[in-house]
Amino acid sequence: xxxxxxxxxxxxxxxxxxxxxxxxxxxxxxxxxxxxxxxxxxxxxxxxxxxxxxxxxxxxxxxxxxxxxxxxxxxxxxxxxxxxxxxxxxxxxxxxxxxxxxxxxxxxxxxxxxxxxxxxxxxxxxxxxxxxxxxxxxxxxxxxxxxxxxxxxxxxxxxxxxxxxxxxxxxxxxxxxxxxxxxxxxxxxxxxxxxxxxxxxxxxxxxxxxxxxxxxxxxxxxxxxxxxxxxxxxxxxxxxxxxxxxxxxxxxxxxxxxxxxxxxxxxxxxxxxxxxxxxxxxxxxxxxxxxxxxxxxxxxxxxxxxxxxxxxxxxxxxxxxxxxxxxxxxxxxxxxxxxxxxxxxxxxxxxxxxxxxxxxxxxxxxxxxxxxxxxxxxxxxxxxxxxxxxxxxxxxxxxxxxxxxxxxxxxxxxxxxxxxxxxxxxxxxxxxxxxxxxxxxxxxxxxxxxxxxxxxxxxxxxxxxxxx
Ligand SMILES: [Zn+2]
Numbered sequence: 223x224x225x226x227x228x229x230x231x232x233x234x235x236x237x238x239x240x241x242x243x244x245x246x247x248x249x250x251x252x253x254x255x256x257x258x259x260x261x262x263x264x265x266x267x268x269x270x271x272x273x274x275x276x277x278x279x280x281x282x283x284x285x286x287x288x289x290x291x292x293x294x295x296x297x298x299x300x301x302x303x304x305x306x307x308x309x310x311x312x313x314x315x316x317x318x319x320x321x322x323x324x325x326x327x328x329x330x331x332x333x334x335x336x337x338x339x340x341x342x343x344x345x346x347x348x349x350x351x352x353x354x355x356x357x358x359x360x361x362x363x364x365x366x367x368x369x370x371x372x373x374x375x376x377x378x379x380x381x382x383x384x385x386x387x388x389x390x391x392x393x394x395x396x397x398x399x400x401x402x403x404x405x406x407x408x409x410x411x412x413x414x415x416x417x418x419x420x421x422x423x424x425x426x427x428x429x430x431x432x433x434x435x436x437x438x439x440x441x442x443x444x445x446x447x448x449x450x451x452x453x454x455x456x457x458x459x460x461x462x463x464x465x466x467x468x469x470x471x472x473x474x475x476x477x478x479x480x481x482x483x484x485x486x487x488x489x490x491x492x493x494x495x496x497x498x499x500x501x502x503x504x505x506x507x508x509x510x511x512x513x514x515x516x517x518x519x520x521x522x523x524x525x526x527x528x529x530x531x532x533x534x535x536x537x538x539x540x541x542x543x544x545x546x547x548x549x550x551x552x553x554x555x556x557x558x559x560x561x562x563x564x565x566x567x568x569x570x571x572x573x574x575x576x577x578x579x580x581x582x583x584x585x586x587x588x589x590x591x592x593x594x595x596x597x598x599x600x601x602x603x604x605x606x607x608x609x610x611x612x613x614x615x616x617x618x619x620x621x622x623x624x625x626x627x628x629x630x631x632x633x634x635x636x637x638x639x640x641x642x643x644x645x646x647x648x649x650x651x652x653x654x655x656x657x658x659x660x661x662x663x664x665x666x667x668x669x670x671x672x673x674x675x676x677x678x679x680x681x682x683x684x685x686x687x688x689x690x
Contacts, residue, residue, distance in 0.1 A: 231263035235313030268295035285343030292426035312424030321637035337390020451482035468500035471566030494521025495628035520545030
């Protein structure tokens with residue numbers, strides 16, 4: 223699957239401070255080395271619940287957790303059929319996890335560096351000293367070089383390749399299960415995964431240290447955004463607002479706006495499909511920053527649309543207009559007639575947003591001039607800045623959710639929707655009932671909802687730009 227290029231990935235690593243650095247030089251003065259990751263490269267911190275998930279996936283596959291305590295871990299979502307995340311530790315990609323919707327389960331994809339963090343107890347092979355140099359060069363493990371194959375290994379598994387003293391020299395996919403491999407004297411046992419030779423230097427560190435290492439870089443991003451907001455406020459006579467969603471990007475936008483021009487009202491389109499934690503976050507943010515909230519109900523518009531179109535799908539996202547854009551347009555009309563809204567849009571989010579200008583008008587909200595102060599920030603800039611400011615971000619991020627919008631958004635991957643189903647059974651069953659009733663009336667199969675097929679295009683219209 224092709225990765226979209228959304229701009230250079232500025233991810234580097236300081237091997238003195240053991241932290242990620244978003245520039246070529248660390249705050250400590252040392253040069254930071256480039257970390258090669260898959261584009262678009264909008265990396266984010268792994269929170270403790272993400273680390274628990276990764277460790278449980280690796281534990282199940284290899285009998286050992288991957289991530290030791292006290293290390294900074296980054297996640298990088300990469301293009302895949304559903305969901306795949308690269309795991310970055312010690313300035314290198316040590317592996318990935320991938321969600322397999324057909325089996326409703328995650329798969330662990332280690333890289334050789336993972337073998338330096340953990341010693342697998344399951345799913346490994348041991349090769350003899352004669353074969354080791356060839357394996358290190360990337361050759362397959364062949365039957366004559368095999369000393370041992372661990373008995374949980376089945377055909378198609380990801381396996382570690384070890385030498386006799388337990389050193390990991392590669393990873394790959396088993397072409398035979400343990401029984402077959404033990405009874406044959408020829409053929410390919412493991413096909414090696416092509417390995418990069420990234421420098422890998424894991425050592426404990428904290429996010430506070432990462433903030434210090436990136437202080438100058440964050441200051442320059444902050445100054446650019448503040449200047450952008452101040453220039454706009456001098457050029458435009460419209461009243462200024464911040465579009466607040468309860469997500470991290472709109473929180474950074476609010477903080478920058480407060481620093482640039484002081485308190486402004488918040489706009490919030492309440493779709494009726496928000497998480498309870500999002501409402502709590504909005505209350506907390508309004509109280510902490512002493513800003514006024516203007517909220518408009520979008521749920522009525524949603525159900526009207528649902529009657530007409532059925533559930534929204536990736537390529538039939540009538541919902542943004544119905545439950546966000548039109549309500550916001552009405553709200554602005556009532557309150558100000560017209561306004562300028564600062565929005566937490568970033569180019570790294572998608573190809574569409576990469577091409578978007580920093581100031582624009584959404585045709586569905588004609589009375590709103592929109593502007594993106596953090597257009598050039600990536601997710602790690604955002605997170606480091608929120609940590610630095612000790613900002614009250616939505617707690618859902620700490621609990622394994624990286625998208626904070628409508629809980630049933632059809633653009634979500636199935637891995638995400640499964641998490642929501644488990645965490646919010648009541649919210650999910652409300653949605654399921656509505657979709658299943660619609661499906662029955664429309665003559666769809668009973669599996670249409672459970673398989674996730676409802677999310678996929680039935681129309682073929684282009685995705686609407688949802689930012690307001
Ligand atoms: Zn440093």
